[in-house]
Amino acid sequence: MKLFKVFYIHYPLIAQMVRREVIGRYRGSFLGLFWAFVNPILMLTIYSFVFGFVLKSRWGQGQLEMDDFALVLFAGLIIFNLFSECVSRAPGLILANVNYVKKVVFPLEILPWVVLGSALFHTAVSMLVLFCFLIFLGHSLTWGMLWLPVIILPFLLVIIGISWFLASVGVFIRDISQVVGLLLTAMLFLSPIFYPLSALPETLRLYLFLNPITFIVEQIRNILIWGGQPDWVFLTLYGVVSWVVAWLGFIWFMKTKKGFADVL
Secondary structure: OHHHHHHHHOHHHHHHHHHHHHHHHHOOOOOHHHHHHHHHHHHHHHHHHHHHHHOOOEEOOOOEEOHHHHHHHHHHHHHHHHHHHHHHHHHHOOHHHHHHHHOOOOOHHHHHHHHHHHHHHHHHHHHHHHHHHHHHOOOOOOHHHHHHHHHHHHHHHHHHHHHHHHHHHHHHOOOHHHHHHHHHHHHHHOOOOOOOHHHOOHHHHHHHOOOHHHHHHHHHHHHHOOOOOOOHHHHHHHHHHHHHHHHHHHHHHHHHHHHHHHHO
């Protein structure tokens, strides 16, 4: 339980750093935090125009069309962007905070939590925009949508575990950030974000579930857009795996952080 004990003990510091990072991103801009709402609204509008009006895109056998395709695409990209923002920044986390390593007694293990908290803020804003568009386009809100936090939680454990691992490796191997960028691009197109799983042969669908994004994207769409219920069997299995990933990432980080000062 030390994994969560770290978060509990340092929660005030984590909350303060998350708030500083979110505000700092928009400091000096004319609209300030309002940009956090403008960006997803603008992107969803563009998706609706390009994929719905220009390309006349369809999903699967054509059960979704026009603006609904944009909602399906946007829901998948919300999940990918949450994963991508945290993982892409992880290799440079310690390198960007050298002062915390050398001069101050600072709990370095909270840095991935700070990045995750900032990414969650923007994810929450994007989800709010998605809900607004669902209502605007005539979709009904169902009780199944209340399972959203339950689906997201194990995904957050996967993200934090990978972030701990990459933050540590990034200190010793500087090229890891370039490799992560390539892998994230591959994961974007090897997950059912721009296409449904049904577009692939059954023999290939299982391989896509090796991508940690695939299952969560499918479940989010299932409860938000299709009005279904979570797949509890696979969600339980995913939760167990996510716990192991977070635990291993935390152990790796705590064992290797003793050498950060020597390398930096």
